[in-house]
């Protein structure tokens with residue numbers, strides 16, 4: 001006996017709810033992790049301003065990108081996406097560092 005439309009629909013709805021529950025948890029974890037990362041980078045920004053160090057450090061960024069691309073590959077995540085994502089975050093961090101230095 002094949003499943004009725006109603007049974008397929010309710011199965012699909014339950015699966016969608018389950019997956020979206022996990023997506024919501026993951027999004028919350030990302031926000032909390034980013035908040036912790038920015039707490040650290042704000043401290044780095046204050047340290048750099050105090051010791052008159054430049055806001056950006058391209059050598060460090062190159063190392064991070066190489067490391068993250070490798071981690072992404074191992075995790076079957078597109079390394080180009082991982083690099084873009086890190087660069088997006090770093091650009092915001094550097095903006096904060098420039099603000100701290102100029103304050």
Ligand SMILES: C=C(O[C@@H]1C=C(C(=O)O)C=C[C@H]1O)C(=O)O
Pocket residue numbers: 041044055056057058060061064089090093094
């Ligand atoms: C946080 C730093 O400052 C900048 C921001 C970085 C980051 O967000 O990871 C990395 C290098 C720097 O361009 C740092 O120098 O460590």
